Amino acid sequence: MVHVSATPVLALRGVSKRFGAVQALTDVELEVHAGEVVALVGDNGAGKSTLVKTIAGVHPIDEGVIEWEGKPVSITRPHDAQGLGVATVYQDLALCDNLDVVGNLYLGRELLHRGVIDEVTMEKNARELLSTLSIRIPSVRIPIASLSGGQRQVVAIARALIGDPKVVILDEPTAALGVEQTAQVLDLVERLRERDLGVILISHNMADVKAVADTVAVLRLGKNNGSFPVKDTSHEDIIAAITGATDNAVTRRAGRRTAEAAK
Amino acid sequence: MSDTSKPVQSESSEPVKGTKTEKAATATEAARAEGVVEGQETVAPADDPTAAPVTVVDPRLLIREEGFKGYLTEFKRKVKGGELGQIPVVLGLIVIWTIFQLQNDRFLSADNLSNISYFMSATGMLAIGLVFVLLLGEIDLSVGSVSGLASALFAVFVTEHGMNPWLSLVLTIVTGIGIGALHGWFFAKIGVPAFVVTLAGFLGWNGLMLWLLGSSGTINLPSDSGPIHLLGQSSFFMDQAIIGAYVLAGLAVVLSAVGNFGEQRRRRAAGVPFRATSEILLRVGLLALAAFVSAAVLNNASGVSNALVIFLAALVIVDFVLRRTTYGRKVFAVGGGIEAARRAGINVPLVRITVFAISGGFAAVGGMFFAGQTAGASLSAGGGNTLMLAIAAAVIGGTSLFGGRGTVWSALLGMLVIQSIQTGLDLLNMNTSIQYMITGGVLLGAVVIDSVSRKSQKAAGRG
Ligand SMILES: Nc1ncnc2c1ncn2[C@@H]1O[C@H](COP(=O)(O)OP(=O)(O)OP(=O)(O)O)[C@@H](O)[C@H]1O
Ligand SMILES: [Mg+2]
Numbered sequence: 001m002v003h004v005s006a007t008p009v010l011a012l013r014g015v016s017k018r019f020g021a022v023q024a025l026t027d028v029e030l031e032v033h034a035g036e037v038v039a040l041v042g043d044n045g046a047g048k049s050t051l052v053k054t055i056a057g058v059h060p061i062d063e064g065v066i067e068w069e070g071k072p073v074s075i076t077r078p079h080d081a082q083g084l085g086v087a088t089v090y091q092d093l094a095l096c097d098n099l100d101v102v103g104n105l106y107l108g109r110e111l112l113h114r115g116v117i118d119e120v121t122m123e124k125n126a127r128e129l130l131s132t133l134s135i136r137i138p139s140v141r142i143p144i145a146s147l148s149g150g151q152r153q154v155v156a157i158a159r160a161l162i163g164d165p166k167v168v169i170l171d172e173p174t175a176a177l178g179v180e181q182t183a184q185v186l187d188l189v190e191r192l193r194e195r196d197l198g199v200i201l202i203s204h205n206m207a208d209v210k211a212v213a214d215t216v217a218v219l220r221l222g223k224n225n226g227s228f229p230v231k232d233t234s235h236e237d238i239i240a241a242i243t244g245a246t247d248n249a250v251t252r253r254a255g256r257r258t259a260e261a262a263k
Numbered sequence: 264m265s266d267t268s269k270p271v272q273s274e275s276s277e278p279v280k281g282t283k284t285e286k287a288a289t290a291t292e293a294a295r296a297e298g299v300v301e302g303q304e305t306v307a308p309a310d311d312p313t314a315a316p317v318t319v320v321d322p323r324l325l326i327r328e329e330g331f332k333g334y335l336t337e338f339k340r341k342v343k344g345g346e347l348g349q350i351p352v353v354l355g356l357i358v359i360w361t362i363f364q365l366q367n368d369r370f371l372s373a374d375n376l377s378n379i380s381y382f383m384s385a386t387g388m389l390a391i392g393l394v395f396v397l398l399l400g401e402i403d404l405s406v407g408s409v410s411g412l413a414s415a416l417f418a419v420f421v422t423e424h425g426m427n428p429w430l431s432l433v434l435t436i437v438t439g440i441g442i443g444a445l446h447g448w449f450f451a452k453i454g455v456p457a458f459v460v461t462l463a464g465f466l467g468w469n470g471l472m473l474w475l476l477g478s479s480g481t482i483n484l485p486s487d488s489g490p491i492h493l494l495g496q497s498s499f500f501m502d503q504a505i506i507g508a509y510v511l512a513g514l515a516v517v518l519s520a521v522g523n524f525g526e527q528r529r530r531r532a533a534g535v536p537f538r539a540t541s542e543i544l545l546r547v548g549l550l551a552l553a554a555f556v557s558a559a560v561l562n563n564a565s566g567v568s569n570a571l572v573i574f575l576a577a578l579v580i581v582d583f584v585l586r587r588t589t590y591g592r593k594v595f596a597v598g599g600g601i602e603a604a605r606r607a608g609i610n611v612p613l614v615r616i617t618v619f620a621i622s623g624g625f626a627a628v629g630g631m632f633f634a635g636q637t638a639g640a641s642l643s644a645g646g647g648n649t650l651m652l653a654i655a656a657a658v659i660g661g662t663s664l665f666g667g668r669g670t671v672w673s674a675l676l677g678m679l680v681i682q683s684i685q686t687g688l689d690l691l692n693m694n695t696s697i698q699y700m701i702t703g704g705v706l707l708g709a710v711v712i713d714s715v716s717r718k719s720q721k722a723a724g725r726g
Contacts, residue, residue: 079608088425094606098667099600101593107596108607116587120526124533141536 007070009034009198010167015064025222026049034197039213040202047222048202049091050169056088057081087165091172093156097145102126105159149176167198220244271583349661351712352676363687377564382576383405383682385632389653392625395618398598400666401457405464406626411631411645412472418482418640430491436627443623486638488685494635499566508558508567516551598667655706656681
């Protein structure tokens with residue numbers, strides 16, 4: 001059940017971002033409502049991660065406006081985004097190798113007990129949180145460097161859930177995960193929606209997208225290439241928008257078939 | 264392990280009960296039974312309250328047995344994995360002491376050990392500041408020059424301007440902090456490599472000191488009062504009262520025991536793994552042994568010098584800051600991954616600037632210790648091998664040059680090694696040339712151990 005609020009909690013209006021000679025994003029529009037899961041799809045290099053990083057304050061935008069609950073905001077550092085309530089799981093994870101799991105989960109917002117870091121409560125909460133994600137980690141007290149790729153990924157996801165975010169951005173969260181853990185992450189996305197959070201989910205896996213997303217926004221070569229409600233959009237339409245290849249034989253035939261079916 | 268893969272049921276009907284009013288200290292069994300996540304709301308609901316506690320632990324790995332046996336196996340595993348910690352330096356210290364004692368039986372006499380403990384405090388202060396910088400994976404080459412400049416500044420304030428010595432002390436330390444912050448600013452904001460900035464500082468501040476002392480050469484300071492008296496060789500804790508040393512040792516043991524058992528109690532209450540009582544008793548026992556033997560030896564000489572007491576107090580405070588405060592956590596985070604730290608909302612330039620400021624501040628304090636040793640400011644203060652010894656101390660003590668790993672206690676252990684070598688060679692009447700070569704060799708050895716242990720940590724997946 002989706003109940004979408006009128007004002008989007010997060011909206012991008014005409015956002016552009018340039019890296020030297022590369023125009024990574026051109027005039028991108030995106031809206032995320034509370035209680036909505038927006039899947040952001042596109043080919044490799046389409047600019048998905050760049051878009052995420054502009055929202056998270058890692059790369060400030062060059063042009064355009066970011067609106068938060070209807071009001072324009074300036075996000076120039078990760079701190080700004082966190083202050084608004086944006087939690088991000090980056091594709092490249094961004095964890096500190098020398099800190100242990102608990103230290104990474106709470107990095108930047110340690111719990112304090114009489115002004116001193118409260119390791120005990122942090123460790124207890126970390127164990128509980130990780131167990132809800134059904135992840136097996138040798139110990140919450142070993143450095144991140146000794147975890148497998150998937151274990152790190154789950155730590156990064158768990159990190160985004162600590163605190164009280166309003167929008168959660170997941171950049172290919174299931175790329176390194178096994179079957180069970182992927183299912184857990186998709187369940188988690190649904191739980192986030194039930195809790196009325198906005199979710200941006202980036203994935204190359206159409207099955208995952210169709211399973212949990214409400215809206216699919218397609219990026220192609222740094223520009224919007226359509227935004228579809230998931231329910232009434234076919235797999236092929238999304239693929240066609242991603243590749244931009246309407247002259248592709250397979251998609252053209254598929255398109256023709258759906259057109260005929262519509263008649 | 265069937266319970267680890269227990270699917271989490273839809274818990275929408277079971278809202279998170281985590282409330283901000285729950286205090287961590289009241290983490291009681293009752294709260295746990297309700298599945299409450301204290302202190303902070305998490306989006307993922309707490310686990311099903313009726314379920315058995317779900318283990319997050321991989322059945323294959325690293326399950327630490329309870330009790331003392333677990334402690335031993337954990338220890339062995341760490342050593343194999345390249346986490347040598349303070350083992351090499353303790354072994355090294357034993358070897359060094361044995362060799363010197365065989366060469367000259369006055370080496371382990373109370374008077375000589377008392378000398379070591381007094382003279383190591385000055386360079387040790389520089390080493391404390393360097394530990395901060397090394398934790399970032401950077402280096403500060405200016406600490407020696409800054410310490411020399413500090414002693415000269417203090418002397419000029421007191422003798423030429425007739426300033427109150429304590430006010431001069433404060434001004435001198437503030438100047439050191441300012442100098443460090445300036446280095447940090449060039450490094451963090453302009454992007455000049457720290458190596459180059461502080462190399463410039465090494466030359467520049469030494470030049471400023473020579474210019475300040477230019478006309479007079481050496482400035483002598485009255486050594487009967489003020490900070491110079493306090494840091495001098497004839498100033499002792501509680502005026503040489505025998506009880507003074509034991510009070511300090513007892514304080515250390517009590518603090519350690521209270522801290523350890525307090526943590527054990529809190530951890531047990533929260534249901535997370537805690538240290539076995541036998542392990543705590545072993546640790547506290549070893550500390551008590553070391554503390555009371557040292558106290559007895561120093562009492563046999565003339566007591567605990569105030570310089571040493573200040574050095575030890577600084578170590579305790581800095582250790583607390585690094586391990587228990589958010590600032591310390593930020594320093595480790597920046598040392599372990601700049602981008603990760605930045606994305607976690609940490610102000611990386613600010614951490615860098617403050618770390619260099621701390622290094623400059625400790626360098627100035629160290630300079631005051633040098634002034635206390637000689638009761639004056641001389642042209643050679645903070646020169647020679649002061650810088651190398653301070654860096655060597657931090658690295659020998661086990662703080663990694665690669666950033667992100669280390670403890671401030673390495674300043675103490677490293678200085679014990681360095682000062683033992685210096686004092687020992689002095690006793691044997693070896694001249695400076697030999698001292699330099701041996702210290703250089705020891706530094707190289709420490710760096711080799713650091714690099715090798717880093718490699719084997721990588722191999723063991725703990726780099
Ligand atoms: N820091 C950077 N500096 C310069 N160019 C960059 C930077 N980050 C991304 N780009 C460029 O921006 C474009 C978009 O990259 P981005 O990482 O956003 O792609 P993506 O859609 O996330 O791809 P993928 O599916 O492979 O993750 C690419 O052409 C890339 O080369
Ligand atoms: Mg990407």
